Amino acid sequence: MKYLTLALITVAAFACSPKSTPSSSTDTYESTVSKHKKYEGFFDFYWDAEKGKVLLEVENLGEEFLYVNYLAAGIGSNDIGLDRGQVGDNRIVKFERSGPKVLLIQPNYGYRAVSENKEEVRSVNEAFAQSVLWGFKVEKEQNGKVLIDMTDFLLADAHGVSETLKKSKEGSYSLDASRSAIYLEMTKNFKDNSEFESTITFKGTPTGSNIRSVAPTAESITVRMHHSFVRLPDNQYNPRKFDPRSGFYASSYQDYATPIEEPLVKQLIFRHRLEKKNPEAEMSEAVEPIIYYVDKGAPEPVKSALIEGASWWNQAFEKAGFINAFQVYVLPDSIDPLDINYNVIQWVHRSTRGWSYGSWIADPRTGEILKGHVSLGSLRIRQDFLIATGLLQPYEEGKEPSGEMLEMALARLRQLAAHEVGHTLGLYHNFAASADNRASVMDYPHPYIQLNENGEIDLSDAYDVGIGAWDEFAIRYGYSVSNENDDSHLQSIIDEWISGGYHFIMDSDARPKGGAHATAHLWDNGENAADELVRLAAIRTKVLSTFSEKAIKTGQPISALEEVLVPMYFLQRYQIEAAAKLVGGQHYAYKTKGDNLPLPEIVDPATQLAAIDALVGTLSTGFLSVPPHLLQLLSPKVPGHARTRESFKSNTGVTFDPVAAAEMSAEMTLEMLFQPERIERLTQQNLQKSSFPGWKELIRKINDQTWNAAYLDGLAKEIKMVVEKRVLYHLMNLSTSSGTEMTKALANFELEQLMKMVSIKKKTAVDPLVSAHYAHCIRLYQQFLEEPEDFKIPATLSPPDGSPIGMDCMTE
Numbered sequence: 001m002k003y004l005t006l007a008l009i010t011v012a013a014f015a016c017s018p019k020s021t022p023s024s025s026t027d028t029y030e031s032t033v034s035k036h037k038k039y040e041g042f043f044d045f046y047w048d049a050e051k052g053k054v055l056l057e058v059e060n061l062g063e064e065f066l067y068v069n070y071l072a073a074g075i076g077s078n079d080i081g082l083d084r085g086q087v088g089d090n091r092i093v094k095f096e097r098s099g100p101k102v103l104l105i106q107p108n109y110g111y112r113a114v115s116e117n118k119e120e121v122r123s124v125n126e127a128f129a130q131s132v133l134w135g136f137k138v139e140k141e142q143n144g145k146v147l148i149d150m151t152d153f154l155l156a157d158a159h160g161v162s163e164t165l166k167k168s169k170e171g172s173y174s175l176d177a178s179r180s181a182i183y184l185e186m187t188k189n190f191k192d193n194s195e196f197e198s199t200i201t202f203k204g205t206p207t208g209s210n211i212r213s214v215a216p217t218a219e220s221i222t223v224r225m226h227h228s229f230v231r232l233p234d235n236q237y238n239p240r241k242f243d244p245r246s247g248f249y250a251s252s253y254q255d256y257a258t259p260i261e262e263p264l265v266k267q268l269i270f271r272h273r274l275e276k277k278n279p280e281a282e283m284s285e286a287v288e289p290i291i292y293y294v295d296k297g298a299p300e301p302v303k304s305a306l307i308e309g310a311s312w313w314n315q316a317f318e319k320a321g322f323i324n325a326f327q328v329y330v331l332p333d334s335i336d337p338l339d340i341n342y343n344v345i346q347w348v349h350r351s352t353r354g355w356s357y358g359s360w361i362a363d364p365r366t367g368e369i370l371k372g373h374v375s376l377g378s379l380r381i382r383q384d385f386l387i388a389t390g391l392l393q394p395y396e397e398g399k400e401p402s403g404e405m406l407e408m409a410l411a412r413l414r415q416l417a418a419h420e421v422g423h424t425l426g427l428y429h430n431f432a433a434s435a436d437n438r439a440s441v442m443d444y445p446h447p448y449i450q451l452n453e454n455g456e457i458d459l460s461d462a463y464d465v466g467i468g469a470w471d472e473f474a475i476r477y478g479y480s481v482s483n484e485n486d487d488s489h490l491q492s493i494i495d496e497w498i499s500g501g502y503h504f505i506m507d508s509d510a511r512p513k514g515g516a517h518a519t520a521h522l523w524d525n526g527e528n529a530a531d532e533l534v535r536l537a538a539i540r541t542k543v544l545s546t547f548s549e550k551a552i553k554t555g556q557p558i559s560a561l562e563e564v565l566v567p568m569y570f571l572q573r574y575q576i577e578a579a580a581k582l583v584g585g586q587h588y589a590y591k592t593k594g595d596n597l598p599l600p601e602i603v604d605p606a607t608q609l610a611a612i613d614a615l616v617g618t619l620s621t622g623f624l625s626v627p628p629h630l631l632q633l634l635s636p637k638v639p640g641h642a643r644t645r646e647s648f649k650s651n652t653g654v655t656f657d658p659v660a661a662a663e664m665s666a667e668m669t670l671e672m673l674f675q676p677e678r679i680e681r682l683t684q685q686n687l688q689k690s691s692f693p694g695w696k697e698l699i700r701k702i703n704d705q706t707w708n709a710a711y712l713d714g715l716a717k718e719i720k721m722v723v724e725k726r727v728l729y730h731l732m733n734l735s736t737s738s739g740t741e742m743t744k745a746l747a748n749f750e751l752e753q754l755m756k757m758v759s760i761k762k763k764t765a766v767d768p769l770v771s772a773h774y775a776h777c778i779r780l781y782q783q784f785l786e787e788p789e790d791f792k793i794p795a796t797l798s799p800p801d802g803s804p805i806g807m808d809c810m811t812e
Contacts, residue, residue: 029142033057041189043229045150045196052181054150054196055139058095058102061146066230066370067093067104067133068361069158070338072186072197073224076214078354078377080168082223085337085346087373088159090361092232093133100138102148106131109364115257124256154198155180159225162202170211173204173221183224186336192231193340200225214351226338230370232363233273239366240478240486242267244590245494245597247442247474247504248426251367268367270360270426271478274317274325279481283318286325290317291343292372292421293331298347301410302381303330306345309414310421312441312467316475343372343424345417352645353379353801356416358423372424376416383567384409384447390568391449391457391543393550404459408447411463415441418467427474431510432503435519435527439470439502446523446574449539457543470504473497498596503589512577514677518585518603521578523803529578530611537618540571544627557638562656563646565630566800569661573668573802576618580672582611583698584681602685605692612698616705618669619723621716624662631658649797662719664799666726673698674730676739683742695746702727707754711770721773726796728754728777732784733793755781 036046036055042065044057069088076084091106108131113124134156136148155177157163162173179201186197199222206218215221242250248269255266276284294306307328314326328345331337337344340361348356354377361371388408394401418441433440447462473493482489497504505520512522519529526532551564585608588600603611617623626634634656637643643650649664650657672678679695686694706724711717731754734747755778762774784791 027140029140029145029147032140032147039187039189039194041194042192042231043189043194045189045194046147047182047184047187052151054154054182054187056148056150057145058148059145061095061097061102064092064094064107064232066228066232066340066361066363067091067106068228068230068340070226070228071159071161071223072183072226072338074348075211075221075223076350077210078350078352079210080164080170080214082159082161082164083348083350083375085344085348085373085375086159087359087361090364091133092364097138097146102136102138102146103132104134104136104153106133109253111254111256113257114255117257120257150196151182154182154196154225154227155200157200157202158227159223161200161221161223162204165202165204165211165221168208168210170208171204171206171218173202176201176203176220179203179220179222186224186226186338188336190339190341194229195336195339196227196229198225198227199223228338228340230340232365233368233370237273237363237366237368239268239368240271241490242269243477243490243494243592245498245504245592245595246477246490247428247430247470248478249428251362251364269478270362270367270369272369272372272425274322274479276322276481280483281321283321283323285323289322289325289327290425291327291329292345292374293329293335293337293342294345295337295347296331296333298378301406302347302378302413305410305413306347306376306417309417310345312414312418313421313425313471313475316467316472317479319472320476320480322479340371345374345376345421347378348375349378353377353383356380356420358420360424360426369424369426372421374417374420374424376413376420380416381409381413384412386564387447387567388459388462390547390551390564391459393546393548395553396550397554408459408462411465412445412447414465415445415463422471425475426478427471428504428506429510430470430474430504430506431520431522432505432517433468433470434521434524436470436502437527438464438468440468440474441471442474444522446525448525449536451539451542455542457539469500470497470502473502494595505589509588512581512672513675515581516585516677516681518582518587518607521574521581523574524578525575528607529575530582530607530614533572533575533579533611533614534617536572536575537614537623540568541623543568543571544630547627547630549633557641558633559635559637559641562634562648563644565634566646566648569626570665570668570799570802572618573665573799576615576669577672579611579614580669580678583608583615583673583693584678584685602692608693609697612673612693612701615669615673616701619666619702619705620709621662621712621719621723624665624719624723625716626658626661631656646800648800651797658715659718659722660797663722663726663796666723667796668799670702670723670726670730673702674734676734676737676743679734679743679746680740683746699750703754707757711767717767717769721769724773725777725780728780729793732781732788732791736788736791751781 033046036048039045046055068090071082071086074084075082092109093104093106096103096105108128111124111128113121115121134153138146139149140147157175165171165173181199183197183199188195201220201222203220206212212218250267251270252265252267254264258264272290275287277287278284292310294303298306310328317325335342337346356376358374360369362369385405388405392404422442427442430440430442433443445463450458452458477490477493505517509515509517510520510522521529552560582603585603586600589597591597636654648661651660682694685692706727711720731747731751735744758774758777762771765771765774
């Protein structure tokens with residue numbers, strides 16, 4: 001899965017609630033605390049069972065510590081995003097006394113002066129705002145210790161639940177103090193961390209379907225929030241500099257004590273602390289290994305798959321010179337998964353499938369990762385199982401299905417566990433890895449489907465096994481130690497992967513919309529995206545031609561075939577995105593001065609033309625049509641099995657709509673080809689060198705497959721019409737888009753030429769359906785000319801959920 005950063009609401013300083021009743025003025029400090037249960041640890045605190053309050057003892061005012069907020073028990077909707085175990089922001093804070101108040105203050109570590117000059121440090125501290133997160137009234141004090149009531153702080157909406165529900169358009173909710181309380185079972189204290197948890201209830205009026213689908217009473221939403229106060233680590237950690245070629249996330253700050261000739265912005269990588277017992281040895285055990293714990297709530301064989309996949313990272317740490325430095329175990333009963341001292345892989349349930357993600361808690365001063373926290377969606381394995389079921393169609397009467405579907409699903413789960421753990425080790429995505437023979441688990445892998453020598457589906461290599469070669473380089477950069485100069489050591493690692501021909505490209509350059517990198521894509525396969533699209537399209541054709549009742553178990557409603565068909569019919573959707581990025585695309589790297597990475601280079605003309613041909617092929621009526629034998633099988637839904645978000649949408653009521661399915665599929669291709677940025681890149685590259693394809697070649701090939709092709713009989717006729725109309729809509733959209741004036745001019749000219757052709761064809765058309773179609777397109781164009789600036793491309797029916805197709809993202 002994108003590193004997921006959750007913004008916590010910064011709350012203005014408040015005095016204690018008027019309802020808070022201080023102890024009697026005649027009570028001493030000792031007599032007050034003696035009435036309550038004491039929890040000894042990092043911050044000693046007391047539990048007032050009679051009033052349901054937590055009293056915190058603050059002794060070292062001004063001493064900084066780490067404050068982390070979690071959502072301990074969530075809502076269970078991927079669309080809303082408030083998951084169990086979700087990590088909030090982590091902030092350095094401190095308590096400061098001001099008369100009768102104690103303020104919880106967050107210093108501003110984004111702007112610093114790393115200097116021995118105290119006045120220079122003070123000038124920066126005073127130049128940039130701090131944040132006061134809360135204000136507490138001093139209840140009692142004695143010998144430099146103050147007692148404050150933490151209850152209102154712990155019962156506040158620190159995670160921003162109400163704001164998230166509002167942004168998700170699920171309703172307007174407010175915190176209900178009368179239905180909120182301290183959750184004592186998970187309120188604990190340890191030597192270096194104090195843990196608090198509360199049950200928080202929100203009342204409101206639901207307006208969205210997602211909240212209604214998961215809450216037993218949608219007017220009352222109850223979650224649990226967890227707060228951790230943690231001792232900051234010692235100063236023995238050695239930060240490591242960030243390099244854009246390293247594959248690591250960066251922790252950045254501005255150092256105003258920097259000499260003028262040096263960069264103001266300082267960047268360090270996020271990584272765990274890992275030291276050798278014997279720094280002089282080439283291979284050594286770690287002083288403290290990195291240990292991850294897998295959620296006991298994960299069932300078998302899932303749990304074993306998670307352990308196995310996460311454990312792959314040990315081979316990368318071995319390459320970095322460590323012996324058994326990365327370990328994975330089942331979470332013991334004695335460990336709280338939200339305890340900052342433990343790295344965890346949590347098994348998270350939602351009502352619908354969704355993203356998995358890896359996040360971390362780190363020291364903002366140095367980038368040292370203190371806790372890795374992985375959240376894996378439990379429904380993801382079912383999606384891969386569904387894909388394998390559609391490919392293999394194993395439920396033949398009289399035969400027991402093989403275990404291939406489960407093995408493919410578990411293979412993906414192993415890769416997913418490794419991927420998300422990789423994020424918690426500090427690593428970005430590497431979306432160029434699929435073109436480098438699966439060089440990294442930090443890519444998004446689509447299942448690699450093959451045909452065996454008998455022409456049958458082969459899933460034996462659907463997902464790769466183990467850590468990739470790129471991952472080993474990245475871990476060496478982040479974690480290896482050397483007796484030589486650190487800069488030279490790190491540069492040698494980068495030089496090594498460059499000379500090995502590997503590539504590293506992260507999210508922003510790989511995304512289908514806006515991205516232009518020729519080999520960095522999400523959920524693709526193969527060295528050449530266009531060749532893979534052709535290959536995958538052929539496999540799709542075979543699967544659809546033989547798709548039958550064998551795709552569902554005996555006793556299931558025959559209408560359940562539709563949900564198995566969805567990922568088969570749209571098998572090409574992500575390879576389309578990859579192939580489209582070859583059109584007007586570039587090869588480039590994160591080059592720095594002096595290295596051997598190449599300068600940017602436009603994708604060669606032959607490859608671009610092949611990509612256009614492959615993409616235009618997905619617009620043919622033959623590709624888009626559902627085989628006739630399937631139309632007989634796909635029946636309306638039976639009682640108790642209604643259509644869901646995983647089903648095809650329909651313009652024909654309760655029946656399956658093959659024309660709507662074709663329109664959705666065609667739109668996937670056209671949306672990519674008609675991106676304004678892509679058209680402008682094509683225009684510019686063609687102007688630079690005429691051998692490169694430009695707008696003329698692209699629109700000609702699209703028209704030859706759509707408007708200029710002959711009409712066939714049957715449903716293919718209407719499918720051709722809806723595709724033609726989508727081309728028309730995209731030309732209209734392009735002419736009024738935010739693209740360049742040249743792009744708009746090209747689209748307007750093509751619209752004029754197209755409408756002239758349609759007008760001529762309308763006069764000679766004898767088929768009434770074709771005549772009606774042409775007349776309708778002419779009217780649409782006339783309406784467009786009247787108010788072109790108000791035009792918005794009409795949406796198709798939304799396709800069934802695709803991403804994550806058993807895939808993931810760190811949000812990123």
